[in-house]
Amino acid sequence: MSLLLTLAVDTPQFLPQQIAFGIIATISVLSALKLVTTSNVVHAALYLVLVLASVAALYVLLAAEFVAATQVLVYIGAVMVLMLFGVMLTRAQIGAEEGLDHEQRWIGALVALFLLGIMSFALVDHFGDERLPENIVPQQTAEVSDEIFSTYIVPFEAISVLLLAALIGAIVVARRD
Amino acid sequence: MSVELAYWQSTSIRLVFALVAVLIPAGGAVYLYLFKMMSFMQSRLGPMEAGPYGSMQLLAEVGKWLQKEDIFPRKADKLVFALAPYVVLLSTFLLVLVVPFGPDAYFVDLDVGVFFALAVSSVSVLGILMAGWGSANKYSLLGGLRAAGQLIAYELPMVLAVVGVVIQAGTLSMQGIVSAQAEGEIFGFGGLGNPFIITQFVGFAIFMIAVQAELSMTPFDMPIAESELVTGYLTEYSGMRFLLFFIGEFATANIFAFFASVLFLGGWTVPPFITDIFGIEYDDAIFNVLGPIVMLTKMLLVTFLVYWARFSYPRFREDQLQRFAWKILIPISLVNIFVTGVLKVVF
Numbered sequence: 001m002s003l004l005l006t007l008a009v010d011t012p013q014f015l016p017q018q019i020a021f022g023i024i025a026t027i028s029v030l031s032a033l034k035l036v037t038t039s040n041v042v043h044a045a046l047y048l049v050l051v052l053a054s055v056a057a058l059y060v061l062l063a064a065e066f067v068a069a070t071q072v073l074v075y076i077g078a079v080m081v082l083m084l085f086g087v088m089l090t091r092a093q094i095g096a097e098e099g100l101d102h103e104q105r106w107i108g109a110l111v112a113l114f115l116l117g118i119m120s121f122a123l124v125d126h127f128g129d130e131r132l133p134e135n136i137v138p139q140q141t142a143e144v145s146d147e148i149f150s151t152y153i154v155p156f157e158a159i160s161v162l163l164l165a166a167l168i169g170a171i172v173v174a175r176r177d
Numbered sequence: 178m179s180v181e182l183a184y185w186q187s188t189s190i191r192l193v194f195a196l197v198a199v200l201i202p203a204g205g206a207v208y209l210y211l212f213k214m215m216s217f218m219q220s221r222l223g224p225m226e227a228g229p230y231g232s233m234q235l236l237a238e239v240g241k242w243l244q245k246e247d248i249f250p251r252k253a254d255k256l257v258f259a260l261a262p263y264v265v266l267l268s269t270f271l272l273v274l275v276v277p278f279g280p281d282a283y284f285v286d287l288d289v290g291v292f293f294a295l296a297v298s299s300v301s302v303l304g305i306l307m308a309g310w311g312s313a314n315k316y317s318l319l320g321g322l323r324a325a326g327q328l329i330a331y332e333l334p335m336v337l338a339v340v341g342v343v344i345q346a347g348t349l350s351m352q353g354i355v356s357a358q359a360e361g362e363i364f365g366f367g368g369l370g371n372p373f374i375i376t377q378f379v380g381f382a383i384f385m386i387a388v389q390a391e392l393s394m395t396p397f398d399m400p401i402a403e404s405e406l407v408t409g410y411l412t413e414y415s416g417m418r419f420l421l422f423f424i425g426e427f428a429t430a431n432i433f434a435f436f437a438s439v440l441f442l443g444g445w446t447v448p449p450f451i452t453d454i455f456g457i458e459y460d461d462a463i464f465n466v467l468g469p470i471v472m473l474t475k476m477l478l479v480t481f482l483v484y485w486a487r488f489s490y491p492r493f494r495e496d497q498l499q500r501f502a503w504k505i506l507i508p509i510s511l512v513n514i515f516v517t518g519v520l521k522v523v524f
Contacts, residue, residue: 042310046257048305065289069296077299077332084306085325094254094313141288141349 017061024061028054038097041087049080063138180341191284195484199273202476203428204235209477218488232363235397245416250313253413257311260279262414262421264304269429271297276435277351279468280460290351291343294436295336298391301429305400308422311412320409323495324400327390330502331397335387337510341380342373342440356445359459369448370459374441375420379513383506386393387488388433390502392426394403396490399498416495431476438475445472 031050038044052075059068091097148156182190191200212234217222224231229519249255276288277283287293302325309321343349360369374381390397401409411422438444445468446459457463464471494499 010386019387042190042254042257061211065287066292069289069293073292073299076303077296078329081299081302081306081329084303084310085322085329088306088310088318088322094252138288140249141292 021062024054024057029087039100040094041091041097041100042084045080045084045087048083049076052076052080061134066141066144067140096098184238195270195273196285198276198278199270199428202431202473203424204323206477206480206484207427208235208433210480214481214484221313223235224507228264234324239420242340247417248413248415251411252313254313257307258413259418261304261308261311264307265301265425266302266421267270268297268299268301269294269425271300272429272432273435273468274373275351276439277355277431277444277470278447279465280352280462280473281308282445282468283464284351286341286350289349291339291354291436291440294351295332295339295358298433299328299332300464301425302331305410306350308414311415312410314413316406317410317412320400320406320412323406324393324410327397327400327498327502331390331506332503334383334506334510335391336388337507338377338380338383338438341377341513343512344517344521347374351439351444355439355446356460358443359446360416368448370443371448372441372443372448377441377513379509379519381437383510383513384437384440385482386436386506388430389483392430392433392483394430394483394487396493397498398492402492432482433479434476434479434483435472437479438472442475442479444475445469447471448474455501470494480511498514 028051031047031054033166035044035047038047054070056068056071059065059071098104204355212231213225224234225235227233239493272294274284275287275294277286305324305328306321309317309324310321312318321385346354348354348357358372362370363371363375368501385468400406401411406412411419414422445495447461448468452459452461
């Protein structure tokens, strides 16, 4: 909270964005907590949708429209729909479910905290001094594609080949002849 | 003359217009096609009592739905069951945001326009899955699963059909696609502009078939097949919540028709040979007024195709439906992208 206030004092023109960030971040964190504590698999998946949607909203705040639309299309429209589809096809009972909790949850929480620490340290260490430009303009899609096909062409191709391998693997596994 | 408006003022005006742009065309198309055209195609009169030629029938129907009891099934997951129609409506209202109605008459001109539309249109699947699961009814669950399978299968050809248009226009922005068509020429003849329905006819056909399937309209109404699933994921819904689903379905039909008009029929512009007669540019300020009318006309033409198919064809079987998407539509649209890309580079 105090961090938010200092940021608001530093850059008054971003005050609406700061407020929006506060709201979105709260929704995101609360639904992430509910996601791991709820006792129903479908509810957990729906909370995950909320988390992913608030991440998309954060991308919009950062003026990265293309990334936000991709987040919605890929994670909400495809991944979560497939996940819900799978859950509903197999075990989709309504109401609380037994056996979703087990003894290792404290270790899990510990690992998650550890990860949070590492990631915050890395982010603050690397980007701690950077500030958003005064006049932030929405990112142009053409610039994104130019970057992908020039600076990041090697990782892009590597991921393409990886996905192709995964695709062929899925077909091989699914095909029983 | 220009008026300076505060952010909240322009936002409220946009909200009102978004409601108008979603509800009025939906009501009009439902009366014109669902009530009247279907009746005439079946040699009957349709609604005649409420208002002249039954034109107030829809108001009577809405009144009827609003009076009905709001029923929750006893074992239903109340929250998910109650939220599902709103998720579907949310997707509908997000979709209308990127439709341009004139050179300055648009809600928002996103640089990622078409991509945004395709992304938010996939959110409605979530609402349908929620409805199917939350109802605690086997028919609903089966209907929801069928709907999800169908919507995933037909989203791909839809995206791929739009990619052809995007390659030709060279932009994802809806306004950019409209101007690309208005300024385009066909072999040096600019009188018609270059509506992409001519060069991208394959894309248009695939897009319309995919739209029909995305809307679960006959012949793609396997998810709500009444002879085997009651009404699928809608079985347990009544009253207000059913009305919301109903609005969502038919308003989305109109909005997809708006998209087809923008992507393939030139959007809010008229063919340049008409504007040449009056000696004005295609994006003259007058089109802020005429544009919505042009869009409405084109939208009604496209929705006519949708409802024509709806009332003419019998239902696909589930396996035929999936095979049609994966083995016919997707390969054709991939070839279409390839050919468009090659021709784009050549010319």
